[in-house]
Amino acid sequence: MAEAVIGSIAEKIIEILGSRAIETVGKLWGIKRELEALKETVSLLQLVLDDAEEQYHHPHIQIWVEQLKDAFYEAQDVLEEFNIETMRQELRGHSEMMKAVRTFFSSSNQLAFKLKMSDKVREVRARIEAIKANKEVHLNEHPKREWRKREETHSFIREGDIIGREENKKMIMEFLLDSNVQENVSILPIVGIGGLGKTALAQSVYNDEMVSKQFNLKMWVCVSDDFDMKKIVKNIIACAEKKEPMEGAMEQLQSELRGAIDGKRYLLVLDDLWTIELETWLSLKTLLVGGAKGSKILIITRLPSVAKITCTTPPHFLEGLLESKSFDLLMQMACCNKEQLQDPGILAIGKDIVRKCYGVPLVVRTVGSLLFKKTKPEWLHFKDHELPELSQREDRIKLILKLSYDHLPSHLKQCFALCSLFPKDYELKKQTLVNLWMAEGFIQPSDRGLHLEDIAHGYFMDLLWSNFFQEFQEDVGTCKMHDLMHDLACSVAGTECWVAWDDKKPIRKRTRHLSYGLTSNLTGKLPISCLKASALRTYMYTTKYLRESTSEADLLQLIQSFKRLRILDLHATMIEKVPRSIGKLKYLTYLDLSGNRTLKSLPNSITRLQNLQTLNLNNCSSLKELPKGIRKLVSLRNLDIDGCRTLxxxxxxxxxxxxxxxxxxxxxxxxxxxxxxxxxxxxxxxxxxxxxxxxxxxxxxxxxxxxxxxxxxxxxxxxxxxxxxxxxxxxxxxxxxxxxxxxxxxxxxxxxxxxxxxxxxxxxxxxxxxxxxxxxxxxxxxxxxxxxxxxxxxxxxxxxxxxxxxxxxxxxxxxxxxxxx
Structure with a gap:
């Protein structure tokens, strides 16, 4: 009798090992239709949630949407768990059949797993149906969205970025080329609201041939929100000497800075300067006055108060574009052929539209990208039905930019929202974004057989062409987000994405994507203890380096706290040892350990991460070997071991x-x-x-x-x-x-x-x-x-x-x- 039972079990295990998980579960437990229904439900939920987003400003739907999102993520986790188990079965292979038979009655046997998962499938479907039944408003379960992407041959290089700024450029050039000055170093702030093109104007004069001949040395430093004196000095030295300065105390750095600029006629641009105390500014200025007579500093800021503290000459206040120049820029961005440029109806509508753009180039370009390749009726509809609503509300510029987001398809919306995890002025790498979007499951497979990487590249280009990214350098694959676009990303991401700068700021329970960086008080402490978001999917570090090493205890706590992680970025956190328990993060698709120069090895348990797509070990200079069972990482698409000198x-x-x-x-x-x-x-x-x-x-x-x-x-x-x-x-x-x-x-x-x-x-x-x-x-x-x-x-x-x-x-x-x- 016992032999017959074992024989029957063996047949079932052979069946498990030889087929996909969903088929096996269907045969053993009769829930194949349940699984298929769950997959259909997840797809339908995405459509429902997209439609719900349009109505999210209604208070009575907000709680319902949050509940539905929770159920949606849980359903995704259940389906993903089946996929993971399927891959593990295939890796075991038929030769391990008898070992599986011997462990049938243990807690780890496959049939027990199928029974547990069948219950999970039914529970999550019941939960979803209950939430859907309780909705108080009608949501379209089959919304139709159109997305017209630009032709691949269309150029995203915009020569018109400084249209209408000829007079502004002339005035700033006169300041830069004027040698009849009393001070060794003269300072001119360029002041204006976000999106006016202050940085583009400064770039234009910075790269002018006459300016290049005028100065022995040119330096461009982006300051952004955090005025960190030491960081700014290091960046100026790096620009001056074309290399990273040595780590050292402020005394050493100030000496190196003065040595780099003293006696030279230099041009320094401090871009995006926000807050600064008078004493702090005077301390920095003292280090900069050693330049030769005729040295100039341009300061780009939104705040007149910053201009007042820093200027030695009256600030240059940048106003909005003239209406005629705004119109020229709109038509350059929106019209793809001569017929449109000569159509009287299109021209009349365009003139009406630019009046609502307030002379802000970023807004004009964004609206232009929305109208690109649209017909005349679509131009008219945009003018009559979308723009008028905005004139009734506050913060009109941001609302106009929000229109470009509203016109995105859902897959691009989530890609854009994830960018809110990076700080302002962060240099984004296209390859990193592509890998992150793939790891999050944002990339929709093509029925044309395209690689996911190529589809993700298309997503990036769509967002670039639509002005969500700027300053794209194709040769190195980097770009930035304008501050207004970053604000928009943070706004639309809401509590789903969260940036934590220390471990005192509470994180919302429903936060699923978290990034953390550190201000000038750099430590190795990871912000874990404050988190209640057990369903966290993304944990990213966004600063370049730490001063203290990250402890193994912190890593153990992180792994224990967030078992549903898809993305774990611990680059440059001075990790010395990765815990074996990392193998328990079965959903993990992206692991970045780059820049951890004291890391010598990886635990073999890492090969249990069958979902892992990206493993970044760049510049782990002490790493001696890779895990021997690397063949088990069957989903791996990116392996970066550049700079692993001891490998x-x-x-x-x-x-x-x-x-x-x-x-x-x-x-x-x-x-x-x-x-x-x-x-x-x-x-x-x-x-x-x-x-x-x-x-x-x-x-x-x-x-x-x-x-x-x-x-x-x-x-x-x-x-x-x-x-x-x-x-x-x-x-x-x-x-x-x-x-x-x-x-x-x-x-x-x-x-x-x-x-x-x-x-x-x-x-x-x-x-x-x-x-x-x-x-x-x-x-x-x-x-x-x-x-x-x-x-x-x-x-x-x-x-x-x-x-x-x-x-x-x-x-x-x-x-x-x-x-x-």
């Missing part, structure tokens, strides 16, 4: 992470005895989704060079743009062997045609491979310590201007290389 190999199994899109470095073991235990080049074979940049290190340790390099299959990695190949220290003295090995190795490491930059370090061969002539998109080639090279292929000369050694690349850098034939 000497990659664990086997990395090649099984088929979803990997970003792998910053691939490190071969220097010790050949370890080669069989750790990753060889062959592990790169199937990782063809890798994009961006890749560095392959210690190539000099490869023995079977030709076979291994071809197994890396670099030519199939079509998304790769930047490739660095480093041989490391040569361990062979026989030059003939080195030559044959390295030439065979480099020949087999043929990159894809899309490659834009290639670096080769320590190559020991005499000839470069012929594939260098077949890289049509290559614009930069770097050769370092290629001392044995004698022959270089003749690449085509029609692509770009000639570079050194007969190369035809946009930039060719050669160090310690012989002259080629």
């Amino acid at each position: 000497s190999y990659m664990p086997r199994g990395l090649g099984q992470l088929s979803l990997l899109h970003r792998l910053s470095a691939f490190i071969l073991p220097k010790d050949k005895a370890l080669a069989k235990k750790y990753c060889g080049l062959g592990e790169l074979n199937r990782l063809n989704n890798i994009r961006g940049s890749l560095s392959i290190e210690n190539l000099g340790s490869e023995t079977d060079a030709g076979k291994e390099s071809q197994a890396a299959n670099l030519i199939k990695k079509d998304f790769l743009e930047i490739l660095s190949l480093s041989w490391g220290d040569l361990d062979i003295t026989d030059e003939a062997i080195i030559k044959r090995r390295d030439e065979a190795l480099l020949d087999g490491l043929r990159p894809p045609k899309n490659l834009q930059e290639l670096s080769v370090w320590g190559f020991g061969g005499e000839r470069f491979p012929g594939w260098l002539t077949n890289l049509p998109n290559l614009v930069k080639l770097t050769l370092v310590s290629c001392t044995r090279c004698r022959h270089f292929p003749q690449v085509g000369l029609n692509k770009l201007k000639m570079g050194p050694f007969g190369s035809a690349f946009g930039e060719c850098i050669c160090s310690n290389a012989n002259t080629f034939d």
Whole structure:
């Protein structure tokens, strides 16, 4: 009898291990339809909540919406728990069937899990239905929203950012170029409300050719809300010397600052200066007066009180644009063809619209982006039905900007609201935003088979084109948010997102996304004790560094308190050890430990995080190894190990992470005895989704060079743009062997045609491979310590201007290389 029971159980376990979780649960417990219904309910809830947001200002619906949101998140957690368990079953594999049979009667057996989860599914569905039944207003469960995104070929570079500011620019230029001044350093504040274009105006004069010739030194420092004397001095030094200053006391920094500027005619811009005490300002000014006669400081501020304290010459008050200039800017932003620009009806409507924009360029651009590619009736509807309501209310500028948010689809609304977690003036990295949005589950899969990364990039560009972001630098992938847009993000996020600057400020129970930073009183204490938000999904650190290390006890408390975390950002918090209990954060999709220079290892329990998409270990310079079971991180898409100088190999199994899109470095073991235990080049074979940049290190340790390099299959990695190949220290003295090995190795490491930059370090061969002539998109080639090279292929000369050694690349850098034939 007992054998028959065990046999029956074994059959069920085989069934579990061989199918998806939802199918298994349906067969075992009869709740397949319940699960499918729950998925449909979650999708429907999103639509209902989107519609409810439009009516959220009605008091009688607010509590109902909060209850519905709670149930919505709980339903998501239940479905996610099934997905996690499914992945764990697949990782166990059929070979562990008997082990599963032996543990059937234990608390961890899979059937018990299914029974528990079936109850959860029914409970959460019942809760949702009860809340829906109690609603007091009608909400459209099938709202139709249109989102017209701009064409990919449309340029987001706005040459018209300073339209109508010619006279302002002329006046500021006269101040900057005037050498008949009494003071060594003259100070001019530019004053005006947010959105007028104060910073754009300052940027225009700062980059003017005549201004550049006038000054020996130019420096631009963004101050923002927190006037931290030491931080400002360090930033000025960094601008002056083009490098980060050494850490030190204020006495050392003031000496370094005076040494950098004394005797030089300099231009300093202090952007976004808010609050300052007279004594503090005088202390800073004392350090700045050593510049040569004719030095100038521009201060950008919204507050006349700041201008009064700092000025040595009457402030320049920036007013709104003239109506005619506002109209020109609106038409530039909104009209995509000559027909619209010549349509009398469109022109008349546009003139009516700009009268309600109050001459604020940011508002004009935002309204223009809303009207882009709209028809004349849509322009008329906007003028007659959306703008008039705003004229009746206070804070009209923000309300106009709110219109642009209201026109966003729900997936972009949540992406934008999450940006409220970053401080004002924070330099946002596009890649970080993309990874965060993916980790939060904000990215909607495409039916066209696009990668999630590409869809997320589209989200970013949509928000950029709609003026939610600005100052985008495509080469480094960074942008900023205007202060007014940041205020809007905080407003629409409400208590869902919260910024905590210390551990005394209470956090709302329903807060799900939290960021914390530290003012000048930097400590290692994490703000945990004050939190009641047990359902927290995001925990982010947004300051660059701490003075004291974060204790393991704090981390243990954090993990224990917030078990539903999706995002955990602990970069630069001076962590020395990650607790094993981190493996209990089963929902975790994003883990940032970058900049923790004392961190030496990660616990193997981290491989239990089957949902993890991003693992950022950038600049963990003491990290010695990655977890051996890294193959279990089946959802991993981003692995950043740049700057991990003591990392000497990659664990086997990395090649099984088929979803990997970003792998910053691939490190071969220097010790050949370890080669069989750790990753060889062959592990790169199937990782063809890798994009961006890749560095392959210690190539000099490869023995079977030709076979291994071809197994890396670099030519199939079509998304790769930047490739660095480093041989490391040569361990062979026989030059003939080195030559044959390295030439065979480099020949087999043929990159894809899309490659834009290639670096080769320590190559020991005499000839470069012929594939260098077949890289049509290559614009930069770097050769370092290629001392044995004698022959270089003749690449085509029609692509770009000639570079050194007969190369035809946009930039060719050669160090310690012989002259080629």
